[in-house]
């Protein structure tokens with residue numbers, strides 16, 4: 001029934017008055033408050049809403065191509081005006097967002113402001129290293145600050161909601177999205193999850209420089225079978241609780257405002273439609289009060305999973321606890337029918353709508369829908385010199401020195417750090433590509449403005465060094481493969497010279513240099529979403545290039561770009577120095593050079609195990625012992641033991657591994673007591689001496705092993721770490737406290753318990769090189 005203009009005006013006036021009365025009177029809220037301080041206001045709005053308007057709030061389309069000045073006439077503009085949109089994502093700039101928000105709050109009947117989301121994953125325009133790299137810094141303050149800066153920049157550009165942090169634990173480097181998370185350990189992953197949520201949300205979401213965070217992908221997305229993206233997940237509850245769920249829970253405990261459901265199934269039901277996951281666990285067990293958004297067309301994809309037609313899967317998602325439908329419009333197009341047919345209730349719809357409205361209150365959008373739309377902010381707050389300087393620092397902290405020996409067989413100085421003198425040959429397809437430096441999921445980055453290694457090297461080296469460059473090879477011999485991994489504007493223009501010509505040029509340049517830097521590995525698009533692989537080696541063209549460079553007899557440094565652990569056994573054997581730089585972000589070239597020249601001493605440590613070959617995967621440090629563990633430490637083959645015939649039973653580089661230009665010696669591991677009771681805490685002391693020639697930072701890692709349990713326990717579990725700084729020649733006594741909480745785990749009833757008995761404590765520089773002591777936990 002059409003309303004007359006007069007009726008419409010009266011209703012509009014009424015709504016304005018009610019909405020004004022419902023304004024958030026400066027209430028400061030962090031997300032996920034136990035008691036909703038906005039309940040009355042939310043209820044008042046809800047009572048005004050038609051069913052269509054309610055479903056509109058649950059709808060999250062992608063923005064499409066809204067150009068400045070066109071918002072009004074775009075399709076999406078019309079939908080917003082009709083109240084059919086609750087939020088939009090991937091639209092950038094305060095000006096554009098203001099124009100779109102204007103439609104919502106000035107043209108739609110109820111004037112409800114929109115959420116504006118984006119994948120602000122590792123920085124915004126100022127881009128930090130990929131998350132796997134960031135995690136390798138083991139520096140929680142630094143990581144929190146990256147999220148803070150990302151929020152500062154994104155909110156200056158109008159965005160109020162980020163689809164981050166991604167906290168999926170993964171032990172499978174075949175999975176391309178391992179690059180987007182914090183590696184294989186759930187304790188470290190939980191610390192990072194907290195740091196990031198706090199960085200984005202601050203302690204006051206109503207400020208105009210904080211944004212709502214969305215933890216994803218709930219849950220277990222990193223455990224897809226065979227590392228193939230979107231593939232089936234099947235996992236016991238005890239493993240979920242102990243090994244995969246903690247980081248999501250940590251984000252919830254830190255007050256994250258929203259949760260994104262994952263694409264995969266859990267116990268046979270896709271996460272998006274999984275009531276156990278989204279309601280029983282997330283809300284009832286963990287007390288989450290925010291809203292749940294599906295992943296991109298996650299609701300519709302349940303059709304292909306075999307869960308029914310669009311109407312069925314949309315109803316399933318709503319009933320399970322999914323509140324917002326990303327892109328698919330299943331909610332918008334089918335929930336009315338399901339309601340009419342009694343398949344869902346109005347209460348279920350209302351519950352979801354309330355959660356969305358509450359989020360908008362928490363963000364202060366009812367108070368001021370344009371609070372993120374100050375068009376002058378971006379100019380002074382985005383991609384600033386200060387932020388870039390910080391990115392340079394963070395990138396250097398994320399790099400992991402995997403190997404550093406003298407170049408020749410007869411000893412002498414280690415290859416790194418380089419001296420700022422002589423001639424350096426910089427060779428490789430990754431040496432001069434700005435667009436590949438930011439890595440995967442960097443939607444807002446200014447790709448062309450990233451600093452490639454060639455440029456950074458020249459700048460940091462200064463005039464006393466001559467830098468010679470040759471590309472050396474294409475990314476791969478296989479043109480088709482190369483096309484698939486250099487898309488989305490991240491092309492590396494193919495060099496039309498023959499492979500031999502490219503190689504010859506590189507060898508010529510290398511032969512007249514003092515040292516060779518081989519910038520090789522993966523392109524940005526080789527990892528990330530839908531970038532699973534079955535081969536963890538560097539592409540053959542680049543391997544051949546490296547071998548040709550090694551043959552010159554000159555010292556070679558492999559500067560490894562990668563979004564995942566790679567099986568670089570051959571390279572580890574033959575190349576004297578390997579620096580893993582991940583994808584370092586906007587300031588890549590400068591940061592890599594800072595480390596190469598020793599202006600920054602590398603201190604990154606791996607957060608995901610590097611395997612010897614793909615067949616070892618999954619290989620991770622906190623595995624179980626089995627009934628037939630190996631009895632030798634070197635991983636040599638033993639018949640009728642749990643190992644392989646054809647490869648050593650050890651990883652190439654273990655979790656926690658990373659070298660420095662200096663040396664750290666660990667000694668005097670001491671415990672405050674040989675026994676503790678359930679109420680006590682245990683103090684752990686260790687001496688660490690910097691015995692090398694450089695000042696440096698070290699990540700001191702503490703692991704435990706619960707020797708006897710009611711269920712089998714891992715051979716090691718990270719329980720604490722500290723990143724410390726030691727001057728050359730300095731020794732520090734470092735202490736940790738362990739409480740009974742740290743000794744707890746989920747038993748077979750899924751109760752979180754500590755069991756009396758013997759424990760081992762390990763402290764060391766990585767998960768394998770450790771000192772050990774024992775203590776007993778008594779009743």
Ligand code: BGC
Pocket residue numbers: 119163216295296529
């Ligand atoms: C990804 C999410 C992302 C979403 C929105 C999906 O394909 O799985 O991580 O947040 O797209 O861009």
